[in-house]
Amino acid sequence: MSVSTCPSEPAEAAEGGLDAIDRAIVLATQSGLPLVPDPWGAVARPLGLTGEVVRARMQRMQESGVIRRIAAVPNHYRLGYVANGMTVWDVDDAHIQRLGREVATIPGVSHCYRRPRHLPEWPYNLFVMLHGKSQAEVERQAEALRERLGEACRDHRILYSSRILKKTGLRLARQPGPPR
Template sequence: MSISTCPSRDRDDISVLDDGDRALIEATQAGLPLVADPWAAVGAAIGMSGEEVLARFQRLRLTGVVRRIAVVPNHYRLGYLANGMTVWDVDDQRIDELGRQLADWPGVSHCYRRPRRLPDWPYNLFVMLHGHHRDEVEAQAERLREWLGDACRDHRILYSSRILKKTGLRLATAKGASPCSE
């Protein structure tokens, strides 16, 4: 398990960063340390106080450079071997309301809207479910289906077939390289 910063997909202009911001991002590219006070630990490594580290991250978040700071669990190491992205065809008028509510369900790690790609792909709400076995994920999906009722026209479960590397904010290291990846 690590803690990482996620760049904003809406912002790729990192010219707003000063030397302290760059040092902070470089120090946390592999994640925050898993200690009682990660802000102080990062600050000690780059010559800042923990309060300054936290304030800088808050400013970077408010300006859109960093989208969030989050725990990134390795579900497989935790025993969750069945990871299913459930895709739902729900009423566009209710998707925001439904998404907010589903994001709080136990077992849901991600919940977001995606555009439909008609006529082949009618799904607009994506909800990631985790279970120790597929039957657990399928039972969770069935509970979501029952809860959604008439707001849902169809759904599918797409199971993970491999682990994708998750990374946080990265600064460009070569001229012309992308300033960050996720």
């Protein structure tokens, strides 16, 4: 499980939006929640807290914007999905909001974003990440996506990943001393 923090939107607490206990919880979870039946308890025990306290504090931090999301993030490479294509689409602006929402629901789409065009070099305004076990599979997905976009789509490209980058969010530096 992944925990994404966003300290640029501070909560109503001490320095940086986190009190010492919240900071200890973020430090304990920033590499992910443990994959055990009681992840809240597993995080809580070394901190001298209860699982309920950790869950409630993380929920509060999420509601205040300190934590953006708590989600499962599978390693698609280990699952055999080694062809990763960022597809970029030139979609008619009059239809992009509706079509973007539709595209985001398609199985196999892990990311779907509207981005500004940079004309004349870059006419693409819809970015959609597709994953497959081969480039041919990604190309089939892109063709199905092209059909779904219909007349609103003028052009597209597939940009394949050439290497795996480290995928981590923001990390807090550890500070000496116990949480209190």
